Amino acid sequence: MTLETLPRHKGGADELARLLARALLAGHWQPGDIFPKEMDIGTHFDVSRNQVRNALARLTSAGLLDRTAGRGTQVREMSDWHLLDPLMSEWMTGLTDLDPQLTRAIYAFRFSAEPVVAGLAAEAADAADIARLEAAFEGMQKTAQSAAARAQHAEYDVMFHDATYQASHNLVWRQMGHLLRPSIMALVHGSQHRTDTFDDSLSRHRRVLEAIVRRDAEAASFAAREVLRRTAIDLGIVN
Amino acid sequence: MTLETLPRHKGGADELARLLARALLAGHWQPGDIFPKEMDIGTHFDVSRNQVRNALARLTSAGLLDRTAGRGTQVREMSDWHLLDPLMSEWMTGLTDLDPQLTRAIYAFRFSAEPVVAGLAAEAADAADIARLEAAFEGMQKTAQSAAARAQHAEYDVMFHDATYQASHNLVWRQMGHLLRPSIMALVHGSQHRTDTFDDSLSRHRRVLEAIVRRDAEAASFAAREVLRRTAIDLGIVN
DNA sequence: ATGCTAGTAAATGTCTGACATTTATACAAG
DNA sequence: CTTGTATAAATGTCAGACATTTACTAGCAT
Missing domain, CATH: 1.20.120.530 (GntR ligand-binding domain-like)
Known part of the structure; x- marks a missing residue:
């Protein structure tokens, strides 16, 4: 799955997080898939790296993503998602x-x-x-x-x-x-x-x-x- | 409540977040209290503003704190805490x-x-x-x-x-x-x-x-x- | 061939300083 | 007393450089 199908957004990091989260919740990426890297997201949506990192931090704290230096960002199993957040x-x-x-x-x-x-x-x-x-x-x-x-x-x-x-x-x-x-x-x-x-x-x-x-x-x-x-x-x- | 009773920590932002969270969970601050500002925390623990912001972001996403530009950081009601996080x-x-x-x-x-x-x-x-x-x-x-x-x-x-x-x-x-x-x-x-x-x-x-x-x-x-x-x-x- | 060991590239993590924005406060004019 | 403005102080944002971790590659020795 690529970013290209996702619409540009208007607002700030909240909006970006929401956009990405909803794509994940709809199943656009499979568990274990590699999520797009910070820079690509930033250039696609035309936002600063900071915004991207803030958005991804939220998805991570919701258990949707797993990020580690060097490897990249990975989509977690559905059983790891924090449905109660x-x-x-x-x-x-x-x-x-x-x-x-x-x-x-x-x-x-x-x-x-x-x-x-x-x-x-x-x-x-x-x-x-x-x-x-x-x-x-x-x-x-x-x-x-x-x-x-x-x-x-x-x-x-x-x-x-x-x-x-x-x-x-x-x-x-x-x-x-x-x-x-x-x-x-x-x-x-x-x-x-x-x-x-x-x-x-x-x-x-x-x-x-x-x-x-x-x-x-x-x-x-x-x-x-x-x-x-x-x-x-x-x-x-x-x- | 001031920061002065809290011990310095060793690790990174995780450790700092844990330290502050446990102080909150133990009731060292009352709901509605103003939490120390970023700079003070940074100087007290001798970490960069980034680390402080990362730590505070976690506490915020756990519902412990409410941060707004200009006003500062406020401790939320216990009923708002995300006990299931x-x-x-x-x-x-x-x-x-x-x-x-x-x-x-x-x-x-x-x-x-x-x-x-x-x-x-x-x-x-x-x-x-x-x-x-x-x-x-x-x-x-x-x-x-x-x-x-x-x-x-x-x-x-x-x-x-x-x-x-x-x-x-x-x-x-x-x-x-x-x-x-x-x-x-x-x-x-x-x-x-x-x-x-x-x-x-x-x-x-x-x-x-x-x-x-x-x-x-x-x-x-x-x-x-x-x-x-x-x-x-x-x-x-x-x- | 196999396995080990640099070495390199690519990704996320961190630091720093400057600037933007929001909010509360103080003070003066009406 | 109210309103408006100036100022200060806090969090939010940006940009760039650098650090660290990881995966991959090439080359060497066995």
């Missing part, structure tokens, strides 16, 4: 051609983890958490009917699940809320959007909310699993 | 005066997550995973008797739990294995080391191993929770 989530969001293996892995994680998180949320949620959950749910309701509000609906969806992670009141679980946006966004494209699907999804979300409000951990856990089950089946994670 | 785990290991709030949060996470992970491991473990688990368990057995092998025993302990995460065969769960070392190491100091405690712990680990070997997800999940319960009670996470 917030920067990664930022890079993944809106990427329509995200590696399917990744989409599946992240969703499988959510399918196993979110029931636990919902249970914790039911035990630990305070008034502010519940207000956030309710606001997100109402947003989902308002945007469920029109096809034009699809993007907004997804945002409220993200907000609802993120509020659940926040409500767990655990520093580690809270970090994982970052994974939600790319995971939910990646599925918006591939799924059908019949109205009854939305209605069904809404009522399942409602059950999670109600269980958390009444502090019923077991019910929240069960309901959270039901929210994710249909898509889990579609992805072949569970049968 | 592998670098963070590296910095935390062996830190005897880790912030107790962090120790508790990480253990609470494990207490809720590891039952799920063990369940997944029971479903997905292959021969190599089971070999790793058995090797780790045997190591724990061998080092359980002598007080001199305490450090080795902790290493095998880490290996056992990490092997469980690996056996889940999920890219996201696998990343979280990094948290195990600091979590387990932080507890080695505070806990009593009576022999019957070790025996008890060993038999609980054995039940996890056996459940995974016979592919019994529910039993593995239950057993994993039993492994963690005693410490969870000691830390006040559950009663």
Whole structure:
């Protein structure tokens, strides 16, 4: 893979890092491949070597690349990628051609983890958490009917699940809320959007909310699993 | 807080980053505090501005610091720290005066997550995973008797739990294995080391191993929770 | 032929100094 | 009291030279 297919960018090192990261996440380079050298990147994008080094430093700290003096820059195995780095989530969001293996892995994680998180949320949620959950749910309701509000609906969806992670009141679980946006966004494209699907999804979300409000951990856990089950089946994670 | 209490270091930017990170993780600066400026750090440790910038860039990408031109460098809230960054785990290991709030949060996470992970491991473990688990368990057995092998025993302990995460065969769960070392190491100091405690712990680990070997997800999940319960009670996470 | 040993080229890592940009502060004018 | 401007101080960026690590090559000796 060469650089030539990548578009020039406008902004600074952030933008450059994002551009390169997204190419990597889409699978344009294979693990073990040699990544282009600093100078080539610099001349292609017409930026200083410093910018390139800053950008590559970010990709390296996200586990995407391995750089060693003399050898060059190498693409690391997907299992070494720091999927939980917030920067990664930022890079993944809106990427329509995200590696399917990744989409599946992240969703499988959510399918196993979110029931636990919902249970914790039911035990630990305070008034502010519940207000956030309710606001997100109402947003989902308002945007469920029109096809034009699809993007907004997804945002409220993200907000609802993120509020659940926040409500767990655990520093580690809270970090994982970052994974939600790319995971939910990646599925918006591939799924059908019949109205009854939305209605069904809404009522399942409602059950999670109600269980958390009444502090019923077991019910929240069960309901959270039901929210994710249909898509889990579609992805072949569970049968 | 000033720099003056920190020892000079030997190595390069890695070492410097580690030094500063550990001071932050121990709570030497409060969230919102202004961190020393590049030049001061450089003169104190007698390194170039480049090294300082590289080190600070790592702390920034770990969510520990927030840097903006003109204002300076500020310490971020603990809730913004990227606890799941592998670098963070590296910095935390062996830190005897880790912030107790962090120790508790990480253990609470494990207490809720590891039952799920063990369940997944029971479903997905292959021969190599089971070999790793058995090797780790045997190591724990061998080092359980002598007080001199305490450090080795902790290493095998880490290996056992990490092997469980690996056996889940999920890219996201696998990343979280990094948290195990600091979590387990932080507890080695505070806990009593009576022999019957070790025996008890060993038999609980054995039940996890056996459940995974016979592919019994529910039993593995239950057993994993039993492994963690005693410490969870000691830390006040559950009663 | 095989294996060892320079030697060389090419890549990333580091240092230095100058300059750019952003932010907070002080001070003066309205 | 508010607004605007000048100044200082901090991080951000650039450019060039040099250092270090690594892989490859050629040549020599066994």
